[in-house]
Amino acid sequence: MLEALQFEFMRNAVMAGTLAGVVCGMIGVFVVVNRIVFLSGGIAHAAYGGVGLAFCFQWPVMAGTLGFSLLTAMVMAAVTLESRHRADTVVGVMWALGMALGVVLLDLTPGYNVDLMSYLFGSILAVPSSDLWIMAGLSLVILAVVAFFYNGFVAMSYDEEFARVRGVPVAFLYFLLLGLVALSVVMIIRVVGLILVIALLTIPPYIAERYAPSLARMMILSALLSTAFTLTGLWLSYRYDLTSGATIILVGGAAFFLVLLAERLRDFLRLRRLRGAQAKSIPAP
């Protein structure tokens, strides 16, 4: 890994991976505890419509994608706010529409053949330094917003109805949260692609939830896990010449199943020990 760091693209990849890990750690925690994984997937896919728009009308890609994703996120927030548990159909429709819009708009763009694969799996090895600065800025914005509204977000996530009774502006916080999801998704898609966004938003928080005593600790733990997965995946992809985004996902997935397996094993051993103790306490006839 160390000799790889002499290349600028590799140093940039490590930086981008770390930033993506930190952002996914913070936002993914809210995505998992609020059960909006599907909604976040919808925002991430619909964002492709923004890519299409940006290329078709020659806007800056980052700004175009960001604007479009924020718009879809707000529409989804409005639709899902009142009936959070019945809104999956609308999310599904927007998910597909955004993606299709992107593909057709890119067809209409003369002389440009965008690579859908790079959107799906990202191009972490080709992150320019300018993008790193934008990513660092966005990470700080997200960190500041989460820290400022932390108590309100926790109350809304734990018990929305009680939060309302206490006068917490739940609707505002919900729109804000989905806005943050859109912001993070756009930022991370550039680096690691759409599929990895979903993996990083879900796997590290899911593991962290089992060991953290509070949402803040859960965020720190999942940020560390995200970063560890990203860097390990990056190293493996460099060492064995594999697609970097997909390798990172496989590392996260492997950790996910290892944790589940370890827990099963622990429960099994505990049960056996318990049975053993019970058998001893009953005297033989």
Add this chain to the structure above:
Amino acid sequence: MTGPVIEIRDLWFSYNGQPILQDVDLAVRAGDFLAVIGPNGGGKTTLLKLMMGLLKPDRGRVRVLGAPPQKASHRIGYVPQDIHANKNFPISVEDVVLMGRLRQEGLRFRYSGKDREAVEKVLKQVDMWNLRERRMGELSGGQRQRAFIARALASDPELLFLDEPTSSVDQKGQTDLYALLGRLNERVTIVVVSHDLMVLSTYVKSVACVNRKLFFHEDSTVTEDMLEMGYQCPVELVTHGHLPHRVLTPHEDE
């Protein structure tokens, strides 16, 4: 306060065109311990949400502590149904109870040292102080219910609303719970919603039967139509030991 703490006049509420509550009048006096009973889907929880300003009536007026419910909501302690809580959520008992002190300062939500003192007081009051660092998911049903009551009490409310507080609590826990509520009732007005007639313990002072319409009973005696309303079919009460026994006249206008 001389007037009623909760006053509902000619209230109608429907959801998706389905009438839920019709022509409801209710006046709850200060210091009361009101049990709202009726079948599932009869509108009990809806009535509670209307009293907290979480829902708006189609017609009629709701006054809580002399003000519209939204204005009074910070003077109400609310204990929601247990099923809403996400049991995997990483949060400690103390942090949940702190939510009861949540209030807005500018755009921010902060907790002060005073808030932590208040939390200590209520946690000791419900006998949960030694469990304050536990994760909510590790508690038993009865302990979780006590934590939620502590959260509701943390803001020092004048009114306490509980929605199906006994649904995940065992028999012993229920007896303890009502003893606790009985003690609290010396200071606060309590409204308990339940489909379970067990709520008609000795601590309950008045009863409202809700099934689209509301019938108010000034004292807490069990009538035959309460039983029918609660279980949607005639039942016989079979009990062991001493059951405080009460019989009341039927509703006049039925």
